[in-house]
Amino acid sequence: MSRSVLVSSLALAVVVACGSDDPPPPPPAQASGVCIDGEPVAVYPAGPYALETDGVVPPGLTFEGVDGPVALDSFYEPCAPRSRVLVVRTSGAWCGTCQWHVAHTKALLEEPRFAERLVLLDLLVADRDNDAPDTEALVDWRSKIDAPRLVAKDPAFTFGPALATRLPLPVYVFIDTRTMKILRSAGDPPPDALFARVASSIADVDGAEPVPAPRTPLVDGLFHAEQMDLIRGMQWKGERPPPDPTNAYEDDPGAASLGHTLFEDPTLSPNAKTSCATCHMEGLGFTDGLPQSEGVAKVDRNTPGVALAAYSRWQFWDGRADTLWMQALLPFEDAREHGSSRLFIAHRIAESYATKYDAVFGAKYPLPAAAIAALPPEGKPGDAAYDALSDADKERVTRVFVNVGKALAAFERSLSVGTNSFDAYAGGDLAALSKQQKDGLHMFFESGCAQCHYGPRLTDDAFHVLRFPTGRQDDAADLGRADGVKKLAGAEFLASSKWSDAPSAAKKVPAESAAMLGSFKTPPLRGLPGSAPFGHGGTFPDLLEVAAHYSTRGLPHADPRAIGTTEQWVPTFDQSSVTLLPSFLETLTAPVLIPP
Template structure:
């Protein structure tokens, strides 16, 4: 598998060096940021690989993918049989969802029309629904070996690999589990349900041949992960450009790329996925859908750098879903580079020092957004099964 794309044969290298003198809000931060240089070139970015790397213990197969697709769309995996993986990860929304934070269990409707059924004791999901598209490449950078089994998942990177990721929403109260089962018992309940359905027994046997009892938790995770590894979009115009087609981007889009690098965005948004896959504290405002402030996995308000790919289809943005447009996101970065902290629970000392190295100007925002749109690729698989083996509603209660 080719993990890192070659640079354009025409030798175009955009290299920018800018001095950053930003007021950081405190004397110590100002001293730290003064005289720092931003030096970024197109070499810190990259095209996506044209193929996906499977973990050694879960090689893909058509049978495994077919099973995984059914499981992804079947609400039998949820405690109340009303939510599927696809409820909050829909093809029309780039396998994400057009909501600030998701409504899982006890919800109905789709997109902005989704709401809780009454009476309701289930909270909103804690964070914005991240896209599953290209999650097969999570962890892929220019400077580290890529291991799909160790790929960081979720906003707080609490899971590694798509196999581990696949099971956690099933066990989470507000996402798929609900009140009917405990976190410890729900997976056993789901497996018992699947074993009672003859079609699923046949599908699991075909996907995992030779096993005495193929319908088990580990294979449930492997099948869903195998399907999710088929959900990739690897041929954006930016990918074409990085593979050598200089005409894939317009002059203004190339200018936007230059502005993106000049502003220092690639300090965190780098590599083929435009993510360093690290946790950063930025002081993003909390969602109002939850009463408690979200301090993240380490209680320091740091969250994983999201990919910038296919942003056209994945609004709203950030872990709390507080920004509806890319312009709002970039204005937020302009503010925090100037020392403004938008989350009252975050102190200046908690903010990631890299934000003070940004040199983002208001006049450059439209150009950067124009470049970001070259990262969109709408050619991914959007196939939705017409039925699922359980006989339940495909995608759960989304009507």
């Protein structure tokens, strides 16, 4: 508007006002802070916007919730009679410490002195496999919260920058709803520390002194309530593996007996030297003590133990098998492992195991010995000898092959492990560990290890990027699950395939994502001391080097021996922690128990 027009307009307004018989309007209400007559003067507070302590949460942040979008702006309430604190808790469904916190929400955040002062929003960064969460994962996570409120997805870990340093999950961020300013944050806080942060946040918005936090005695002078609950949950009590309905023979003693014999039989390989037991030696806890497995030739990864494999959701370091029986089949036709084929194995079963095979499988799948005898001696899909077979012959051969895998899985499922001094400690014998071992266990929690290593096997069965050095023979970085998911998607023996005894029970095959690059399955720590060398590439000879690797969050991102980005919730820790951790880890022995 030009200056002349503005002056004319003002003059006209004065004339109209002076010439009116109406009484003058009342003076406008005066602003009180950010409110006028109980209404906010702005849709959202001014900045400075920053996801850090004393920063204002940036406007427009919206998360996809179970019941629709959850907008952070909607928590802004500058004119409320009494201010509240928005508690944003970020968790991963795979995370053991997160599971403890959400299961104790009432005790942690519904303390009577905080009544009506807190608003809780739970954000989920990943599902139980550490993939981006979907709605099903959100619903499942909400069911684990003992006082469920709003739950939404946050695969970007939006509030990670609010931490002054990298801390383990769950991450709590406390926000003044009157100003949307971040008051403070915490990572996996002990119950008393969480109480103190809540009390201080309420005191901040009230301009008052905080309610004194309780000082709960530590168990054995070291462990708070969360840690002791997790320790008790780590005790081995001989739990049976979860059922696998895709293998109807999983608990058949005859199948397990046949599987045990096949496990040790080198004649299932054409060189008559390589058996499953070549890499999974009973005397070494069903590992081989080598950096990388050596079958017909050396492969790219360290041999995982099989004693607890039946408990795992996915098989192999990269998760490329969704059942134990599928896992048992893949090494046979791998050129560097057994170098065998399904035709070769079908012939061996017909020649040497016909009676035992029919005793287990004959009622439904009698061995077609005569038909097999007329077939070529070797061949698998892609080989001319196999590809030339009729569909009926391919079906016969593959059925025998699949049943070999199911017998092997039945044997591996029958394995168990013995207990150790840590189990005695977890069961209540506080004298079962030395002071140094207890200090190592305490450091295990303080260093964030219990995020992924919890439960009786001390694993989350999920996939994580921790930038361990490659074990590949060409020295290239190992792509990990990014490669495994591709193989899984096109796999012949999926739990959903016709070879499954319950296709409808199959897990959903995950979609490939960039976050999978360089991620590997969390190995169980139970049995760890006898499984050296360590890492998916077998590059660390002892537990001290493993601890040192974790202390720096893995190899630097410029190091070509690894790929992928280390996850934000992996903290660093100091040399004293590196020194202490092995003293605890060495208690986690697991002597393998083989049924008679």
